[in-house]
Amino acid sequence: MYRDHAVLRFSLSTPDDRIALSRAARKMNIDVWDSGSNFTDMRVSRRGTGPFLSMxxxxxxxxxxxxxxxxxxxxAATYPSMSGFESSKADGSAMGETSAHSEATETTRSKKPRSHQPESLFFKNYQPLETINTWLSLLDSMFQGGLVEKFSIGKTAEGRDIPALRVGLGPGESNAGSSTRKTILITGGLHAREWISISTVNYLAWSFITSYGEDELVSKILGDYDIVFIPVVNPDGYEYSWTEDRLWRKTRQETTMPYCPGVDLDHAFGYQWGPAESQSEPCSITYGGEGPFHAVEAAQLAQWAKNEVQNNNVKFVAYFDLHSYSQQILWPYAYSCSARVPNLENMMEVAMNIAKYMRLSSGDVYTVDSACEGAVAAQSGATSDDNMGSKRQVELSGGSALDYFFHDIQARYSYQIKLRDTGTYGFLLPPSHIVPTGQEMFQALKYFGDYLLGNNGHEWIQSTENQHVLG
Structure with a gap:
């Protein structure tokens, strides 16, 4: 269906250029892939390129x-080949059956899979939803003793479960005497086509689980903090991206336009939700719904989080929302560049160090910024008929999950991380990047855990230097 489509990067030298490009994109409902301070990436059909350029x-x-x-x-290159996919499924099943049978009576601390080479199995390719659900259940069954718990945060608009893994010891061991479950939340797949975000959350879950008891720092982190991994917040959209449209972004919820289903989950949360032009049109890829939490999946995620805080003694200390692409680490607020973040200095410090350790892991450079500036439209010179002001973005950002978890759930450290790459492949990152991207995030989150433990990353640095990770 995309045989005659291409992705173009427009270079923008003036604020008026950005405003003109944004206006033309809205009129023709162009799919904006990414936007930075001096560029915008767009998917355009060959037939539509001429009319678009003429505007x-x-x-x-x-x-x-x-x-x-x-x-x-x-x-096509992002889908696994049938032979490779079936082989991967078979190998994964064999690994699970062998490990579960031979180690069923062991405790959590001694239970480790016999192979630490996930790149040759589950992470060799992107995996469809059914395989991800089976794999999460396998992790739950393989690790006894309370370290891993699989659960659902709710149902999607089409009735699918939204699966999650809670990894950690809770308040029962090193947290003895405290009933509070300090929790780090990591989500992926709010946008269906961003497959690398889903694989990366899965990789992080695998890495923390299999490193417990072997990596001293990971063991300390999981002794003091729970980590909740939600790989696919948008299962309906993700399934659709496998079966019908690889570049589908939204959910599959019905709207007032029968031929334009779906809500953009990252514009659907209640904090500073607003009916901006591109968010109020059901056929727009950034449609935010008829009102706050109109999107079923956003409402389920928010309700689950509030219930955890109010009824289960959970305190969300951090939120990481993984997306693609552009290699950016963004902090609140997304809805406004004038809104002030109370702990901005700490937020910036952590973001810069996360970027640092991702670079030390792989050599890839990640930039850091506030979410509103990450794709800022212009600093000055808006035309008089553009009443949104001089900082209008091509893709507006009201009602984001990032802002909601920071402000309403009060997760002190909240980041949206846009993973690889910077435009060569965009949303179509080859599967060979799954493991390196996961390793980048794993090293960054080990630093962050050490920071939360009060070591400011020093113990993490010493540990990784001893293991020659940093070189």
Whole structure:
């Protein structure tokens, strides 16, 4: 279905350029992939390229280059080959059956899979929803003793479970005497087409579980903190991206337009939800619903989090919302560049160190910024008919999960992390990047856990230097 489509990167030199590009994109309902301070990436059909360019000022009509010329081939490359996929499923089943049978009576501390090479199994390819659900259940069954708990945070609009894993010892061991479950929440897959975010959350869950009892720092982190992993917040959309449309972004919820289903989950949360132009049109890919929490999955995630705080003695200390692409680490607020973050200095310090240790892990550079500035439209010079002001973004950001968990759930450290890459593949990152991206995030979260433990990363640094991770 994308045989005649390409992804173009427009270079923007003035605020007026951005405003003109944004206006034309809205009129033609163009799929905006990414937007930075001086560029915007867009998917355009070859048939529609001429009419789209004709709507732009002359300065923009040649100010672009082609990032992906053959979009259909790039899409095909992200799906596993049938033979490779079946082999991976068979190997994964055999691993689970062998481990579960031979180690069923062991305690959590001694229970470890015999192989620590997930890249040759589950993480060799992107995996469909059914396989992910089976794999999460397998992890739950393999690790006894209270370290791992699989559960559902609720149901989607189409009736699917939204699966989650809680990893940690709770308040019963090193937290003895305290009933509070200090919790780090990590989500992926709010946008269906961002497959790398889903694989990365799965990789993080695997890495923390299998490192417990072997990695001293991971054991300390899980002794003091629970980590809740929700790999696919949008299961309906993710399933649809496998069966019908690889580039589907929204949920599959019915809207007032029968031929335009779906709500953008990252514009659907209650804090500073607003009916901006692109968020109020059901056919827009950034449609935020008819009101706050109109999206079923956003409402389920928020209700689960509130219930955890109010009834289960949970305190969310951090929230990491994984997305793609552009290699950015963003802190609140997304809805406004003028809103002040009370703990901004600490937020920036942690973000810069997360970026640092991701770079030390792989060499890839991640930038840091506030969420509103991460894709800022312009610093000055908006035209008089653009009453949104000089900092309008191509993709508006009201009602984000990032802002909601920071402000309403009061997760002190909240970040949206846009994973690989910077545009070469965009949302169609090859499967060979799954493990390196997961390793980047795992090392970054080990630093963050050490920071929460009061060591400011020093113990993490010493540990990794001893293991020659940093080189």
């Amino acid at each position: 732009l000022p002359e300065s923009l009509q040649t100010a672009y280059n082609v990032l992906i010329d053959d979009l259909a081939s790039a899409i």
